[in-house]
Amino acid sequence: xxxxxPHMSFVISSYAVTFVxxxxxxxxxxxxxxxxxxxxxxxxxxxxERRRKxxxxxx
Amino acid sequence: xxxxxxxxxxVWIITFALFGVGLFLGLARAPADYQQGExxxxxxxxxPAAWSALMVYTVMAxxxxxxxxxxxxxxxxxxxxxxxIGAAFCFLALATGSLWGKPMWGTWWVWDARLTSMFVLLLLxxxxxxxxxxxxxxxxxxxxxxxxxxxxxxxxxxxxFSVDWWYSLHQPASVFRTDGPTIxxxxxxxxxxxxxxxxxxxxxxxxxxxxxxxGARRIRQTELARTGALQ
Numbered sequence: 001x002x003x004x005x006p007h008m009s010f011v012i013s014s015y016a017v018t019f020v021x022x023x024x025x026x027x028x029x030x031x032x033x034x035x036x037x038x039x040x041x042x043x044x045x046x047x048x049e050r051r052r053k054x055x056x057x058x059x
Numbered sequence: 060x061x062x063x064x065x066x067x068x069x070v071w072i073i074t075f076a077l078f079g080v081g082l083f084l085g086l087a088r089a090p091a092d093y094q095q096g097e098x099x100x101x102x103x104x105x106x107p108a109a110w111s112a113l114m115v116y117t118v119m120a121x122x123x124x125x126x127x128x129x130x131x132x133x134x135x136x137x138x139x140x141x142x143x144i145g146a147a148f149c150f151l152a153l154a155t156g157s158l159w160g161k162p163m164w165g166t167w168w169v170w171d172a173r174l175t176s177m178f179v180l181l182l183l184x185x186x187x188x189x190x191x192x193x194x195x196x197x198x199x200x201x202x203x204x205x206x207x208x209x210x211x212x213x214x215x216x217x218x219x220f221s222v223d224w225w226y227s228l229h230q231p232a233s234v235f236r237t238d239g240p241t242i243x244x245x246x247x248x249x250x251x252x253x254x255x256x257x258x259x260x261x262x263x264x265x266x267x268x269x270x271x272x273x274g275a276r277r278i279r280q281t282e283l284a285r286t287g288a289l290q
Contacts, residue, residue: 025143025264
């Protein structure tokens with residue numbers, strides 16, 4: 001690739017915008033997955049605690 | 060879920076490998092075009108983004124049909140999870156197309172059939188996502204969103220054939236043609252590899268999103284049940 005060719009700023013901008021948008025999309029999807037997993041774990045723990053207190057640990 | 064955990068790492072490995080090979084061939088090996096010069100390299104991120112935007116919308120429409128006809132619980136989850144990914148691809152197709160259009164056509168944007176129908180596709184994605192955000196009841200939201208996805212699918216063939224049906228500044232199809240591709244293999248090969256890379260990226264992100272959506276619904280049900288138990 002010839003970096004001194006005309007219009008190279010358009011080529012670089014295209015790859016930059018692609019990298020940023022796909023990167024942001026991936027980060028958002030991973031962050032959401034992480035927060036859902038954390039909340040589910042929290043609910044599971046709260047449920048186990050409630051069952052333990054009520055004397056039904058297997059329920 | 061267990062199958063997904065097994066498949067997921069392999070999908071990511073294939074995705075990164077395809078991006079690596081595609082970018083290497085596209086940026087380091089493929090020649091500059093005799094007319095477009097180095098600007099032709101924008102095609103390796105623009106065209107796969109446009110293909111993927113159409114493919115993802117098709118996935119959404121098929122999932123919506125399955126959701127409405129067979130009431131499969133995973134169908135509307137799959138459609139909903141695909142929408143933000145498709146919208147990102149669609150935005151990238153428009154943005155990189157604009158960055159290609161300025162040096163090649165002398166303008167960032169024209170309201171011709173291909174560009175306008177692609178813009179309509181982005182609006183359909185945004186509208187679909189807005190419906191899910193606006194309606195609290197997931198069952199009602201899934202039904203309305205599915206109808207929008209199915210009706211909006213009419214735009215997909217319009218995008219594809221717009222360059223044949225109307226006079227357009229956009230060049231006609233040069234890869235998926237009945238008489239075969241008109242692009243030289245040195246440019247076509249990295250383009251197809253990048254197309255595959257985008258498809259695998261969609262698959263990888265879609266699998267995670269589906270899992271998150273299933274989890275989010277479990278959270279909602281648990282919290283609703285808890286609220287009901289307290290009242």
